[in-house]
Amino acid sequence: MELYDILKRLCGQAGPSGYEAPVAQTAKELLTPLMDEVSIDRLGSVIGVRRCGKPNAKRLLMDAHLDEIGLIVTGIEEGFLRFAPIGGVDPRMLPARELTILTRPEPLFGVVACLPPHVQTAADHDKSVAIEDLRVDVGMTQAQAEKAIPVGTPMVYRENCFQLAGDQVCGKSLDDRSCFSVLLRTAELLQDADLDVDLYIVGSVREEVAGTGSIVGVNAVNPDWCVATDVTFGITPGLSVEQVPSKLHGGPAIGVGPNMTWALTDRMVAKAKAHSIPYQLEIMEGHTGTNGWHMQICLEGIPTSVVSLPLKYMHSPIEVVSLEDMEHMARLLAAFARDLGKEGV
Secondary structure, three states, X not given: OOHHHHHHHHXXXXXXXXXXXXXXXXXXXXXXXXXXXXXXXXXXXEEEEEOOOOOOOEEEEEEEEOOEOEEEEEEEEOOEEEEEEEOOOOHHHOOOOEEEEOOOOOOEEEEEOOOOHHHOOHHHHOOOOOHHHOOEEOOOOHHHHHHHOOOOOEEEEOOOEEEXXXXXXXXXXXXXXXXXXXXXXXXXHOOOOOOOEEEEEEEEOOXXXXXXXXXXXXXXXXXXXXXXXXXXXXXXXXXXXXXXXXXXXXXXXXXXXXXXXXXXXXXXXXXXXXXXXXXXXXEXXXXXXXXXXHHOOOOOOOOEEEEEEEEEOOOOOOEEEEHHHHHHHHHHHHHHHOOHHHHOO
């Protein structure tokens, strides 16, 4: 499995929160050869299971979300689209940005309008424009736009992903399709393993707005343990190690804090050391901002671990991850799953 090829397939699909059907279908196709059974639940999440065949086997669930941040059309003025954010959109990223407008049956394209520097005031140069003041230009008249683009139509950044120098990959929606790619690689590493737990892999929906996909998935599977995989902040210019403790090429970041069950954290660290897998510790003193926060309180409570992939420029169209970190993360998750039933937690 080539991780870069998988990323291109997943990130090439548009799937903002609540509208994940295209990326969920692709995720299902990629997961099916690695699992005994794969389905899409009523909310739209992909759920695959690899059964170990042992009686009364316990269940391990690993989750990564499939949705991405996006925009939604709220109105049309003189042919230009008004819009609101879906998830944590940074308004500084929007002027002059190319967008895919998810009209049916075929998508349209637009650009976020911007003022040329020649006509900006001195004050304009030093501030970002509020989302409610921005408009999308689709090249249409008012009548054409009203006919072609219903209010409520979602939009996403147009970019796919591409490779930078070395092993780094740049693009939109790497949060969190990079981690779903890691779970695919984890399942591949475990294909010939004699597991003693039933392994569930979930590509959940709606994480960027509420985390509801993971909640529904955990309630359906009723696992004994959960591992939430997501991205975390990697060090970039302007950020110090004191502000952001994780870095690219440092390996996966193992979460430490009240959202994580200590015994699972200890097992993650022990497996990383035993298999010489580079890792980092991420202190997460409160809400982790991941599906792990919701998964731990499903049903009667689920012991949960959070493992994160360092990523630069989060919630932008130019997110960057390391393929090497992805491989190390997959190997750590595979080591965690092996002999889990026998060794216990």
